[in-house]
Amino acid sequence: MLGTVASWGSLVEFWGFHQSALWGFVVPAFRDFIRLCPCTRSTPRSKIKEAAQPHPGKSEFGRELDNTRMGERREKNREEGTVLEFVLVDKPVQLQDPCPDVREYACGSISRLVQETRVIPSFLQQDVVRCLGPMLLDKSIAVQETAAGALRNLSACGGLEVCDAMVKQDILTPLAALLQEKMSIFATCLQVINIVSIYSESSSLAVSIFNKEGLINILVQCLQKHEENMDLAICSAYCLQTVTEDNPELLASFSASTLQILDVLIMQSAISMQHLLLRTLVAGCLWNLKGILSCTAQAEAVSTVARILSETLEVDAGQAIMELKQAESQKLAEVNASMRPREEDAMDEESMKINCVPNQGLEDMSDLLPPRDEELKQAEAVLCAQQTALEILVNMCCSEEPSDDEWEDVSSSDESDLCAETCICDSGTGNQMMSPLCLSSEVHAALIKHCVPEKVIKKTTLCNNVISEICFKIPSWKTLVKKMQRVQCRALTCVQNMLSVMDPDVLGDEAALRTVAEHLSQLLFTNLDPPREEEFLEAVTSAIRSLLQVLASRGIPQVMSVLLSPQCLGSQQFLAFSESALRCSNPGVRLNVVSILGVMGSTLSKQAGTAETLHMIGNFLLQVAMKDPSLIVVGEALDAIFDVFGDGKEAELAARSIQLLPTLRNLQPLFRAKIRKEGKDKYSSDQLCVLDNVKVNLRRFIAYQESLQKAGVQ
Numbered sequence: 225m226l227g228t229v230a231s232w233g234s235l236v237e238f239w240g241f242h243q244s245a246l247w248g249f250v251v252p253a254f255r256d257f258i259r260l261c262p263c264t265r266s267t268p269r270s271k272i273k274e275a276a277q278p279h280p281g282k283s284e285f286g287r288e289l290d291n292t293r294m295g296e297r298r299e300k301n302r303e304e305g306t307v308l309e310f311v312l313v314d315k316p317v318q319l320q321d322p323c324p325d326v327r328e329y330a331c332g333s334i335s336r337l338v339q340e341t342r343v344i345p346s347f348l349q350q351d352v353v354r355c356l357g358p359m360l361l362d363k364s365i366a367v368q369e370t371a372a373g374a375l376r377n378l379s380a381c382g383g384l385e386v387c388d389a390m391v392k393q394d395i396l397t398p399l400a401a402l403l404q405e406k407m408s409i410f411a412t413c414l415q416v417i418n419i420v421s422i423y424s425e426s427s428s429l430a431v432s433i434f435n436k437e438g439l440i441n442i443l444v445q446c447l448q449k450h451e452e453n454m455d456l457a458i459c460s461a462y463c464l465q466t467v468t469e470d471n472p473e474l475l476a477s478f479s480a481s482t483l484q485i486l487d488v489l490i491m492q493s494a495i496s497m498q499h500l501l502l503r504t505l506v507a508g509c510l511w512n513l514k515g516i517l518s519c520t521a522q523a524e525a526v527s528t529v530a531r532i533l534s535e536t537l538e539v540d541a542g543q544a545i546m547e548l549k550q551a552e553s554q555k556l557a558e559v560n561a562s563m564r565p566r567e568e569d570a571m572d573e574e575s576m577k578i579n580c581v582p583n584q585g586l587e588d589m590s591d592l593l594p595p596r597d598e599e600l601k602q603a604e605a606v607l608c609a610q611q612t613a614l615e616i617l618v619n620m621c622c623s624e625e626p627s628d629d630e631w632e633d634v635s636s637s638d639e640s641d642l643c644a645e646t647c648i649c650d651s652g653t654g655n656q657m658m659s660p661l662c663l664s665s666e667v668h669a670a671l672i673k674h675c676v677p678e679k680v681i682k683k684t685t686l687c688n689n690v691i692s693e694i695c696f697k698i699p700s701w702k703t704l705v706k707k708m709q710r711v712q713c714r715a716l717t718c719v720q721n722m723l724s725v726m727d728p729d730v731l732g733d734e735a736a737l738r739t740v741a742e743h744l745s746q747l748l749f750t751n752l753d754p755p756r757e758e759e760f761l762e763a764v765t766s767a768i769r770s771l772l773q774v775l776a777s778r779g780i781p782q783v784m785s786v787l788l789s790p791q792c793l794g795s796q797q798f799l800a801f802s803e804s805a806l807r808c809s810n811p812g813v814r815l816n817v818v819s820i821l822g823v824m825g826s827t828l829s830k831q832a833g834t835a836e837t838l839h840m841i842g843n844f845l846l847q848v849a850m851k852d853p854s855l856i857v858v859g860e861a862l863d864a865i866f867d868v869f870g871d872g873k874e875a876e877l878a879a880r881s882i883q884l885l886p887t888l889r890n891l892q893p894l895f896r897a898k899i900r901k902e903g904k905d906k907y908s909s910d911q912l913c914v915l916d917n918v919k920v921n922l923r924r925f926i927a928y929q930e931s932l933q934k935a936g937v938q
Contacts, residue, residue: 461505542687765816822864838878
């Protein structure tokens with residue numbers, strides 16, 4: 225019975241039924257059989273106990289009902305999981321079937337199933353990747369395309385570890401062969417380039433194979449086909465930007481003719497949003513290739529890249545999306561109006577009754593109209609172009625220093641050992657275009673000339689609510705809201721990097737800096753409910769942190785006072801936010817919050833009447849230093865304590881009130897032990913060097929506090 229029903233279920237799916245239909249037939253058929261089989265996966269007892277706890281205030285009947293439903297859900301999940309494992313077993317066998325239709329069906333099934341992440345480990349265990357590889361070179365073009373789609377979904381849904389495993393299983397060899405053989409088949413070529421791009425982002429081995437196979441020539445040929453197939457050209461540009469980053473072996477193989485092709489593409493006018501995206505991606509490639517250019521050509525390339533990025537950011541994405549949506553609606557209305565008379569003429573009385581359901585026919589038809597897809601494609605392109613432009617700017621405005629950016633402001637120490645000195649000070653080998661913590665004059669001048677900083681600041685503001693509401697109402701356009709939020713996050717990260725490597729004057733005079741300070745604090749404290757995503761919180765706190773550090777180091781008290789005012793980062797308000805930030809799972813958010821409090825406390829310690837506020841800041845920093853699971857965050861909290869309580873009468877009063885000295889004495893051995901226990905396994909050598917430096921500073925700071933205590937007693 226088991227084999228009969230499973231084969232019949234496969235046949236149903238093969239003849240075109242949806243996946244949901246398959247489960248509708250197979251699961252009920254096996255329900256009684258599965259109840260007799262031992263479950264291969266059970267829920268831990270602790271989890272069952274936790275799940276069975278009733279909600280406070282529910283009646284006994286409610287508890288009984290909830291527990292019953294929970295049991296039913298667990299039983300259903302076990303049944304579907306067992307059936308799913310049974311269905312997966314047959315796929316590798318079907319890939320070897322002599323019938324091309326069966327092989328295509330197996331590839332298509334895998335392509336759908338791997339979108340469920342829980343299925344992927346089972347596929348890897350069955351060595352499906354090695355089975356799919358030969359399908360890329362199958363005699364049937366349909367099998368080739370479906371196999372490429374399955375590999376793309378597996379790569380996109382599996383994450384970095386899965387991609388790395390697939391590359392190690394030599395999946396790139398058949399992919400490269402297919403790409404070289406099927407250049408004229410755009411659909412297959414597009415899928416393969418997508419896969420190569422995903423692998424190249426996550427695996428250095430994939431980049432090496434890319435270089436060895438000489439796939440750069442194919443990408444350039446695809447770029448030249450932008451008039452025939454813009455999607456293929458954009459996909460190729462994405463891949464080219466990925467593989468040209470930090471790849472000197474590939475750069476050495478670039479010819480003058482290839483560079484000329486890129487020059488032609490970048491000089492074309494952006495007649496559509498997809499052209500804008502293509503030009504932006506090519507600008508990213510040109511930035512990666514600057515190292516192989518002469519000094520004169522480098523200056524011209526930097527200026528060109530800055531101009532293209534400026535033009536991309538200048539586009540009002542919200543207005544563009546609004547116009548594209550209106551254009552789509554207008555075309556849809558025109559098509560509907562033109563089709564309605566013909567439908568009415570052809571419709572008899574019987575068909576009119578069938579089609580009397582309001583709007584059903586129109587909605588179904590509108591989903592298939594090319595204009596709708598085209599408008600959405602252009603809307604996605606403008607947001608992708610601006611996200612790409614901001615990511616390129618982040619790279620242009622970041623130090624190539626190998627040490628962690630989060631630790632560049634560690635307290636200096638006369639006793640710093642060689643390890644810490646190597647971590648912080650080894651910056652003697654800058655590259656041709658960048659140097660640590662500063663920009664070359666060419667880059668700086670190009671960004672200022674094209675007003676890039678001002679345009680980046682504008683992108684830190686989301687599109688207005690009207691546009692978001694329009695996108696939310698239409699399922700296919702809803703994804704644009706997430707893309708708009710991502711553009712905002714990239715802009716905030718770009719602000720952080722610009723502040724780290726450029727004078728704050730690039731953002732304007734003191735009035736402009738005050739405006740930026742107020743804007744960033746408003747982003748942080750507005751719309752706290754519901755909680756924002758951690759990506760946004762990390763980006764906005766990073767930008768505020770950089771602004772505070774620059775203002776403190778450059779001595780701009782007027783703007784600093786604005787930031788610390790109750791209207792912006794008023795201490796009480798920010799401390800309340802900090803308490804909630806401690807529960808954030810992203811250590812970057814916690815680290816930024818600690819650093820901001822350190823700068824705020826250091827500034828306030830030099831002002832009279834601030835002991836009470838320093839008391840609250842000190843208590844918070846001590847809690848972080850004692851309880852945070854990340855040694856990086858703990859080290860930052862200790863560093864902030866050194867800054868806040870290093871000097872000043874107000875700081876001394878606050879230190880005594882929070883029992884700072886005895887608390888640090890108790891913390892010191894725990895901090896040392898944690899470094900010994902977790903250091904080598906969880907942290908890089910650079911981070912360990914900095915943690916050693918913090919450990920030295922902690923010993924010195926305790927000695928300093930003890931000397932203050934003795935002096936006070938005397």
